[in-house]
Amino acid sequence: MAPIGIKDVARHAGVSVGTVSNVLNRPALVSAETGVRVRRAIDELGFVRNDAARQLRVGHSTTIGLVVLDIGNPFFAEIARGAEDAADLAGHSVILGNSDENANREGAYLDLFEEQRVRGVLISPIGDVTDRLSRLRRHGTRAVLVDRSGEGTGVSSVSVDDVAGGYLAVKHLLELGRRRIAYLGAQFEIRQVTDRLDGARRAVAEVPGASLEVVTASGLSVVDGRDAGEQLVQRPPRQRPDAMFTANDVLAVGVLQAFVMTGRVRVPDDIALVGYDDIDFASATVVPLTSVRQPSRLLGETALQIMLEELGDPTLAPRNVVFTPELIVRSSTVSPTMSHSPDPHEGARS
Numbered sequence: 001m002a003p004i005g006i007k008d009v010a011r012h013a014g015v016s017v018g019t020v021s022n023v024l025n026r027p028a029l030v031s032a033e034t035g036v037r038v039r040r041a042i043d044e045l046g047f048v049r050n051d052a053a054r055q056l057r058v059g060h061s062t063t064i065g066l067v068v069l070d071i072g073n074p075f076f077a078e079i080a081r082g083a084e085d086a087a088d089l090a091g092h093s094v095i096l097g098n099s100d101e102n103a104n105r106e107g108a109y110l111d112l113f114e115e116q117r118v119r120g121v122l123i124s125p126i127g128d129v130t131d132r133l134s135r136l137r138r139h140g141t142r143a144v145l146v147d148r149s150g151e152g153t154g155v156s157s158v159s160v161d162d163v164a165g166g167y168l169a170v171k172h173l174l175e176l177g178r179r180r181i182a183y184l185g186a187q188f189e190i191r192q193v194t195d196r197l198d199g200a201r202r203a204v205a206e207v208p209g210a211s212l213e214v215v216t217a218s219g220l221s222v223v224d225g226r227d228a229g230e231q232l233v234q235r236p237p238r239q240r241p242d243a244m245f246t247a248n249d250v251l252a253v254g255v256l257q258a259f260v261m262t263g264r265v266r267v268p269d270d271i272a273l274v275g276y277d278d279i280d281f282a283s284a285t286v287v288p289l290t291s292v293r294q295p296s297r298l299l300g301e302t303a304l305q306i307m308l309e310e311l312g313d314p315t316l317a318p319r320n321v322v323f324t325p326e327l328i329v330r331s332s333t334v335s336p337t338m339s340h341s342p343d344p345h346e347g348a349r350s
Contacts, residue, residue: 003048004045004046005047006020009038012044013041015034015037061116061117062119063094064087064092064093065094065121065122066079066080066096066097066146066300067099067110067124067125068080068096068097068124069099069100069124069126071096073220074249074279074280075249075277075294075296076124078300079296079297080094082298082300083146083303084300086300087304090308092119095118097109097113101187106125110129113141114136119142120143121143122143122300122304123143125145127189127190130153133145134155137155142307142310144158144303144304144306144307146158146299149320150320154318156319156320157318157319157320158299158302159320159321159322160294160324161323161325162191162195163196163199164324164325165199166195166203166292167200168199169245169276169327170183170200170204170245171203173274174203176243178242178272179207179210179242180211180241180242181210181242181245182214182243182244183196183200183212183214183215183245184215184217184228184244185217185246185251187220196245196276215244221250221254222257224251225250225252225253225257226257226258228251228255229254229255229259229265230258232244232255232258232265233259233262233264240271242271243271243333244274245276247276248276249276249277249291250279251275252275252332253275253281253285255273256285267287267332272290273287273290274289274291274333275289277293278294278326279291279296287331288330288332289330289332290328290329290331290333290334292326294325302321306319
């Protein structure tokens with residue numbers, strides 16, 4: 001059976017093809033009564049517009065592709081929501097691709113978006129995708145890096161100063177008197193992971209007698225954090241760190257689960273714990289989690305706005321917007337039972 005076309009809709013509604021086109025693309029030009037009749041015909045026939053053909057007529061798409069590292073991480077879900085909200089206000093739509101921290105899958109989504117002739121691509125990449133984004137640009141597709149600095153690449157970007165974030169987290173732990181710090185991360189080819197580690201190292205270097213152990217997890221999920229936490233529990237108490245900073249909040253949640261389930265490590269008395277991202281449920285964990293806050297939704301909104309500005313004026317120079325992170329202190333690093341640490345109010349910001 002041949003697909004229903006715009007001519008079939010026009011015939012069914014008793015109007016011209018041009019009128020159907022106006023209802024779909026310029027409804028203000030059509031009377032309310034005619035609009036109702038055409039939309040009823042569309043529903044009755046099951047007509048679906050051919051967006052590829054429409055793009056050929058108007059000369060461009062209204063679709064933006066978004067590739068994130070892990071949609072299971074609430075941080076990236078919030079980025080996607082911010083981008084979708086901003087796109088909706090501008091009459092655009094967002095197609096989401098989850099690379100799942102897999103370079104091949106990331107490349108497949110970029111191929112797909114290029115084939116679909118999306119108008120632009122927002123991407124939180126795994127490694128260096130500068131060459132690939134340059135190719136997209138040569139073919140007429142703009143790109144903006146999200147949660148990754150594009151400084152020196154010729155590509156616009158929206159990011160957070162992750163080196164400063166790592167420094168904030170570990171400086172806080174050191175100020176509490178902790179000296180054996182562990183950094184839990186994975187997939188160190190991801191720039192954000194290494195930047196946070198660099199910040200942690202800078203903080204430790206400022207305090208004589210402090211040390212930093214890098215613990216490598218299998219991945220960046222809750223399960224990976226729980227596995228790493230269980231391995232730490234197996235160590236003799238004197239060989240454990242007295243504080244831990246994790247590359248993201250979901251790792252920290254997993255570590256906390258391992259500590260609580262075994263009952264052999266108290267947080268924060270034995271090990272103080274800091275995460276990164278300040279996802280929504282960081283404050284609702286069994287021990288509320290101290291975390292470095294990123295403006296996740298604002299990252300998505302800002303990236304989409306930059307994209308639209310560049311689409312409107314291709315001569316604009318690349319912009320690199322960098323947000324400042326904020327430390328949110330909760331009970332995973334301070335508690336009334338810790339005699340050697342201050343007792344700031346829940347949710348205090350430093």
